[in-house]
Amino acid sequence: MTTLHMVNKSPFEKNAMQSALGHALKGDAVLLFEDGVYGALKGTTVASELGRIAGEVKVYVLGPDLTARGLGGDGRIADSVTVVDYNGFVDLVTTHQRTQAWL
């Protein structure tokens, strides 16, 4: 009975990602999309939040939203984060019992 937590706000402007990560349980997934993709960047002041839940909660980021923002190149994303395309987005929705939007 796992949940897909969806985050579309920049973690530098809103605390949606921090709150989603704080409420995600073992086996849940978090998808970063739209301005949420900034939360997947390496070397930021919020990157440590991703490391803290790695192993318990899988974090994904939507590739087209990275590419639009000039962040699609190699090595920009934290190692614990997996890039998905729109088909991967749909797969995540279908493999979890519910989605929860962190607006």
Added chain:
Amino acid sequence: MSNIKKFLYLNRKAPYGSIYALESLEVVLIGAAFDQQVSLAFIDDGVFQLAKGQDTKSLGVKNFSPTFRALGDYGVTKLYVEQESLSERGLTAADLMPITYEDENDGFAEKPSINVVSRSELAGIMREQDVILSF
């Protein structure tokens, strides 16, 4: 007495997630027609507006980032980027797109428009302005 005022456009929002960044650029281009002294500042998530290599084809929205390169032709030659905002986001000046202008007072030499400044320097720049428009 001069009627020319110093305008600073203060950009604090990431592109594409909201309309602020695009609207700011539109207003800058309109305002540039009025012969005022215009500069732009990018702080907080605003620094993401200048990230190089933006490609919005798969999103179906306009990639407006190349428009920043036209600002020089409108006499807008000062784009201040805050160093602290870059660092907090894991970015350096090398992650920003090159933006230049031709200096008509120096044989039209091509010069960089982007100036990376510290938070305290930017605070000083803000204090020099007549008008600050926030986006």
